[in-house]
Amino acid sequence: MKSELERQTEELEQTLQKQLELLKKESEDWVKVGGAVVAGALLVLAVVQLKKKKSNRKTDKVLEVLQREGLLDKDLEKKITKSEKANFWPGIGQRLLIAGLALAKEKYLKDLFNADQTETFEKGQ
Numbered sequence: 001m002k003s004e005l006e007r008q009t010e011e012l013e014q015t016l017q018k019q020l021e022l023l024k025k026e027s028e029d030w031v032k033v034g035g036a037v038v039a040g041a042l043l044v045l046a047v048v049q050l051k052k053k054k055s056n057r058k059t060d061k062v063l064e065v066l067q068r069e070g071l072l073d074k075d076l077e078k079k080i081t082k083s084e085k086a087n088f089w090p091g092i093g094q095r096l097l098i099a100g101l102a103l104a105k106e107k108y109l110k111d112l113f114n115a116d117q118t119e120t121f122e123k124g125q
Contacts, residue, residue, distance in 0.1 A: 059080060066072040066080075 063072065063077060063080060066076065
């Protein structure tokens with residue numbers, strides 16, 4: 001009985017060691033994937049910031065030229081420097097509209113053309 005318990009204990013320890021090794025190997029893969037995602041996000045962030053700086057430089061040049069020409073007033077400056085914020089909802093609304101039109105096309109246009117064909121078939125008889 002005691003030897004059986006010792007054998008089971010050894011088997012459980014070996015199983016636990018195998019599971020820990022497998023977990024370490026799998027976690028290495030996840031760490032690599034996570035690192036790649038973080039690197040990609042940092043790259044995108046850098047590109048966006050560079051593009052924003054470039055656009056700010058262009059805006060500053062335009063403001064400077066308008067000020068030299070004497071055409072710059074507060075309303076125009078506000079319109080030029082006002083940042084356009086991206087909005088999530090109009091994109092969703094457009095997608096829902098397209099999906100709704102596709103659904104309506106599938107559901108109603110098929111029946112519409114079938115109804116026309118049955119009417120012409122009945123008139124022919």
